[in-house]
Amino acid sequence: MSIKSLTSVEFDNFANHHILSNFYQTSKYALLMGERGYDFEYIGYVNNEDDIIAGTLILIKKIKGKIHYGYAPNGFLIDYTDERLLNEFTIELKDYFSQKNIAFIKLNPFIAIGQINNKTKETNYNENLKIRDILANAKYLKLKNNLYFESSLPRFNGLIDLSTITPNQYTKNTRNKINKAIKRGLVFEKGKEKQLETFLKMMPKEYNKDDYFYRDLYTIFNKDNSIDLFLVKIDYEDYLINARIEYDREIEKNTIYNEMLIREATEENINIKMNSDRIILSYKNDILEGTKGLKDNKEIYIAGAIIIKHNSVVTIYSSWYDKKYLKFNANYFIHHKLIEYYKDDYKFLDLNGMTGDFTHRNPYYGLNRFKFGFNPNVYEFIGEYDLIINHNDYVYLQENNLLAKEFNKKEN
16 A cells, blocks of 8 residues: 545545544645645555545645644544554655655544543543554654643534434523523524624634634635524514513512512512512613614624534534623524524534533633533543654754744644
8 A cells, every 4th residue: 555645636535435524634624724824735545456545634834944744633534443554554654754844743633532421520431542552552642631722623522412402401501591692682693705704893802813714714615515604693672572571570570579578578588579679670771771772773793603514513613702792691592593503404513622621720611611501422532643754853843942832823
């Protein structure tokens, strides 16, 4: 068997039918990263009959002088459990790229080694754990396991099984926030290409890579309809109607609580009455806000999401919500609506990253809690590896801190 350079068509035909198929290993992603300064090659490992046995997209970037590195996003498309195949492929790959001034190839294989128990947060490891030894034996350098988002792609991820999920499986807190969002008049709409500029304009800057990146992303993935854009806005008429209904209901309850308090001024009855008073004040404020929004004819977008579609999986590539409108729970609302939108046509919704620290000390604890609220299947993946091709160049990059500088950019 031997290494062969593939055309984009040859590669996609192979990659799209591989068991490890994912949108990072596609010609579309190669074109996207080509706009970000990467060169790329489609590599096939073929037998004597020219059948492709393994393959990978390799992104190539200069890091210093004539020294380059390669990156296989989400790893090679290969049977990692076949130790002989992996060893032979690795030898051929190193020989092929040693002639191209490549110091190393970085990869983060699309291999789940365990599933997190949503209640206990303990990991139940599976037979893929042995792949760590297979990679070590083939001289792949295992990088430090990240708990947060230090690596190119997350090591922990949540997938929602769209064929079985129902709102009843969400946590109570998540269901409550979705119901509140609906009552506050949120509207979920699929955006058209011209609304990408609305998405970019409203996106908080801390979420943004840069506008050019998202324009390129949309243009490239929209050629075969593998990207969707969604926006959430406030319908102030609906918001006002619901606020008045809820206000009237709470007024009726408050009258009953007041009578209870007159009959028996217990601490419990006092607390019930005071809580009802706070709810009434909240609905009063909602009525004022809804009235003003309706009068001003406002159209405010407060959340958005970009979705990549690949085979049976839809991935939330980017999402945001405006924190000025936190009480509207738009983030919960848009995720719920995405589940409803795709559940009949796709198998999984990829939540695109969680962290491996499940304690309250985690600075991303709120993000984890939010995603766990939708009852996903949460997996731990095998992590990042470097395949060293030129040892001297690799050591030079390490000693001069060039690797840390390059991969702290998180361009992918």
